[in-house]
Amino acid sequence: MQKVSSAILISVIVLIDTIVLLLCIFALPSVAQETALIHPEVAYLQYPILLGMYATALPFFYAIYETVIMIGVAQRKSIFSSRIIEGLNYIKYCAFVIIALYVIGVFILDYANALPPIVAVMGFAILIVTMLVAAGAAFIKKSTYKN
Numbered sequence: 001m002q003k004v005s006s007a008i009l010i011s012v013i014v015l016i017d018t019i020v021l022l023l024c025i026f027a028l029p030s031v032a033q034e035t036a037l038i039h040p041e042v043a044y045l046q047y048p049i050l051l052g053m054y055a056t057a058l059p060f061f062y063a064i065y066e067t068v069i070m071i072g073v074a075q076r077k078s079i080f081s082s083r084i085i086e087g088l089n090y091i092k093y094c095a096f097v098i099i100a101l102y103v104i105g106v107f108i109l110d111y112a113n114a115l116p117p118i119v120a121v122m123g124f125a126i127l128i129v130t131m132l133v134a135a136g137a138a139f140i141k142k143s144t145y146k147n
Contacts, residue, residue, distance in 0.1 A: 045109070099130050
């Protein structure tokens with residue numbers, strides 16, 4: 001039963017990862033293009049914003065990779081493995097990197113008076129979710145692995 005639930009969990013994670021990858025490849029460039037057309041005064045920021053969003057996708061994909069590794073370790077060994085602790089730390093650090101990149105990006109765009117509303121809404125939604133992930137990883141590590 002545990003192997004079946006682990007396989008389902010890995011499948012869901014891979015599905016989410018694939019959806020995010022497809023959004024990065026197809027949706028983000030079109031959203032950037034539409035934003036540049038709607039707000040021509042900030043069209044010069046189209047590619048820097050895209051680059052910033054792609055830069056935050058890298059820690060996201062690494063956190064997904066660590067999650068899959070942690071599931072495999074929990075399936076083979078125990079959830080009280082040192083590799084699980086390392087994985088939780090990596091996920092927490094990835095979340096902090098994403099938070100830092102988005103906060104820096106929002107401040108830079110706001111300072112330049114070039115923060116399109118759709119980018120602000122997407123950025124703040126991603127910030128909230130990332131903060132929840134970081135807090136969740138820290139809570140699981142602290143409550144499960146008391147040192």
